Amino acid sequence: MSEQYEPVIVGFLCNWCSYRAADLAGTSRIKYAPNMRPIRVMCSGRVDPQFVLKALRNGADGVLIAGCHPGECHYVNGNIKALRRYTMLKKALDQWGIEEERVQLLWASASEGTKLAERVNTMTEELRALGPLRWHEKVLADNGAHRVPVKEA
Amino acid sequence: MTENGKPKLAMYWGASCGGCEISVLNIHENILTVDEIFDIAFFPCIADFKYKDVEAYPDNYIDVCLYNGAIRNSENEEMAHLLRKKSKVLVAYGSCSYEGCIPALSNLTTKEATLNKVYIDNPSIENPNQVFPQTSTHVPEGELTLPSFYHTVKALDQVTDVDYYLPGCPPEPPQIWAVLQVIAGALTEGKELPPKGSVVGAGQTAVCEECPLEKQEKTIARFYRPYEINPDPDQCLLEQGIMCMGPATRSGCGALCPQVGMGCRGCYGPTEDVEDQGAKMLSAIGSVLDAGDETMEEDELEALIEEAVETIADPSGTFYRFSMAHSILQRVKNGKGEG
Numbered sequence: 001m002s003e004q005y006e007p008v009i010v011g012f013l014c015n016w017c018s019y020r021a022a023d024l025a026g027t028s029r030i031k032y033a034p035n036m037r038p039i040r041v042m043c044s045g046r047v048d049p050q051f052v053l054k055a056l057r058n059g060a061d062g063v064l065i066a067g068c069h070p071g072e073c074h075y076v077n078g079n080i081k082a083l084r085r086y087t088m089l090k091k092a093l094d095q096w097g098i099e100e101e102r103v104q105l106l107w108a109s110a111s112e113g114t115k116l117a118e119r120v121n122t123m124t125e126e127l128r129a130l131g132p133l134r135w136h137e138k139v140l141a142d143n144g145a146h147r148v149p150v151k152e153a
Numbered sequence: 154m155t156e157n158g159k160p161k162l163a164m165y166w167g168a169s170c171g172g173c174e175i176s177v178l179n180i181h182e183n184i185l186t187v188d189e190i191f192d193i194a195f196f197p198c199i200a201d202f203k204y205k206d207v208e209a210y211p212d213n214y215i216d217v218c219l220y221n222g223a224i225r226n227s228e229n230e231e232m233a234h235l236l237r238k239k240s241k242v243l244v245a246y247g248s249c250s251y252e253g254c255i256p257a258l259s260n261l262t263t264k265e266a267t268l269n270k271v272y273i274d275n276p277s278i279e280n281p282n283q284v285f286p287q288t289s290t291h292v293p294e295g296e297l298t299l300p301s302f303y304h305t306v307k308a309l310d311q312v313t314d315v316d317y318y319l320p321g322c323p324p325e326p327p328q329i330w331a332v333l334q335v336i337a338g339a340l341t342e343g344k345e346l347p348p349k350g351s352v353v354g355a356g357q358t359a360v361c362e363e364c365p366l367e368k369q370e371k372t373i374a375r376f377y378r379p380y381e382i383n384p385d386p387d388q389c390l391l392e393q394g395i396m397c398m399g400p401a402t403r404s405g406c407g408a409l410c411p412q413v414g415m416g417c418r419g420c421y422g423p424t425e426d427v428e429d430q431g432a433k434m435l436s437a438i439g440s441v442l443d444a445g446d447e448t449m450e451e452d453e454l455e456a457l458i459e460e461a462v463e464t465i466a467d468p469s470g471t472f473y474r475f476s477m478a479h480s481i482l483q484r485v486k487n488g489k490g491e492g
Contacts, residue, residue: 048432048433048436049429049432049433049435049436050428050429050432050433050436050481053429053432053480053481053482054481056482057481057482057483069451070445070447070449070450070451070454071447071448071449073447076447077446077447079447080445080446080447080454081439081440082439083445083454083455083458084438084439084440084442084444084445084458084461084462085435085436085439087455087458087459087462088435088438088439088462088465088468089435091462091465091468092431092435092468092469092472095261095467095468095469095470095485096261096469096482096485096486097485097486098486107451133486135482135486138486139482139484139486140305140483140484143304143305143484144303144304144305145260145304145305145307145311145483145484
């Protein structure tokens with residue numbers, strides 16, 4: 001029997017709430033899918049849409065952006081900006097044929113380790129059902145779009 | 154190495170509209186100076202040359218080749234390779250060649266859908282036998298061939314090595330002339346050329362920096378299509394709710410469009426060190442969209458933002474109007490084989 005497909009989720013977690021939620025999930029010994037690679041950012045408002053696109057291009061099957069609840073942002077309204085960007089990005093991704101489950105936004109406060117863990121679980125299952133994205137091979141190469149690799153900054 | 158000692162200039166078009174050729178002629182009387190400095194080695198728009206003339210040149214025979222137009226089919230790519238081989242300096246001239254431009258908007262759909270639109274599903278087309286162009290056709294006299302149409306439109310540097318990029322749709326005449334002078338200076342007086350890979354004939358900052366319209370704090374409640382609003386000619390268009398790509402677009406054009414009430418389309422491409430112009434514009438709008446704040450309940454907030462975002466027509470087509478081929482994802486998913 002072939003091995004089960006394990007989706008890769010890149011998680012952008014804000015320093016003040018969601019990264020701590022992930023910490024809490026760990027210290028509380030909550031068992032959840034090991035598919036998310038967490039990246040700590042200072043604020044969900046720091047998540048440049050380029051980060052999301054780059055993750056998808058370079059092999060991620062999905063991206064989870066997590067920040068503080070509205071009204072609780074350490075920088076007052078960074079998460080509101082994140083929500084606006086996410087709302088626009090979702091429309092663009094839809095035009096690009098990328099399923100909406102692949103990019104998700106979650107509010108998780110520092111005490112919501114369980115909530116974060118649950119979302120990683122459900123997202124992993126959703127992505128598993130969708131199958132791999134593999135942008136390089138399945139989208140670019142199949143359409144003859146391979147190009148000189150993206151130069152690293 | 155040349156008979157009369159003049160450097161050789163070439164200009165060729167891939168998938169383009171011909172506007173770039175016109176833009177070169179648009180440098181007014183300076184075109185006479187261009188003729189004095191350069192010998193035209195290949196320039197199908199203005200002089201009669203054939204492919205075989207270029208093929209007969211020794212390698213590096215052409216000193217400067219301006220390649221405009223995107224790579225849409227196999228002929229465009231073949232000529233890109235040929236001209237690269239025959240040219241010392243290859244310039245991606247104009248937005249199509251630099252980053253895909255309007256032709257690359259078809260990366261938002263499929264090859265099949267594009268061909269269907271052109272040959273079948275178009276009010277002015279009658280094609281009852283569903284005739285499509287074929288790469289090879291047998292006729293009594295022999296075989297006829299046509300270039301093959303690609304699934305994905307590419308920029309010039311996605312098929313070959315490019316020395317310089319000259320952005321714009323089309324590039325502005327003073328910028329073209331400045332670049333030609335730099336190149337001519339290097340060829341005839343031994344002056345130094347800019348580092349390879351540079352974007353030439355453009356600024357380093359955003360279009361807003363050179364736009365004279367009055368800017369205040371940006372709070373945009375919603376966007377308007379151009380026909381829905383009469384802009385105040387003195388105020389920043391973005392502040393008035395007219396989509397203007399100025400914040401995410403490289404300067405160099407002199408902000409001509411905003412000054413006549415038309416939001417910047419974004420033809421000079423991303424600013425220095427930015428990879429994805431569309432994502433940067435989206436990000437900028439996220440900061441200034443005046444929808445929702447931190448005092449609201451989550452549901453209300455989402456609904457308000459959703460409503461404001463709905464007023465942006467065709468976000469991908471708007472934010473990536475010129476840069477689709479050079480964007481991070483480059484094209485839509487599963488284009489191949491789907492209608």
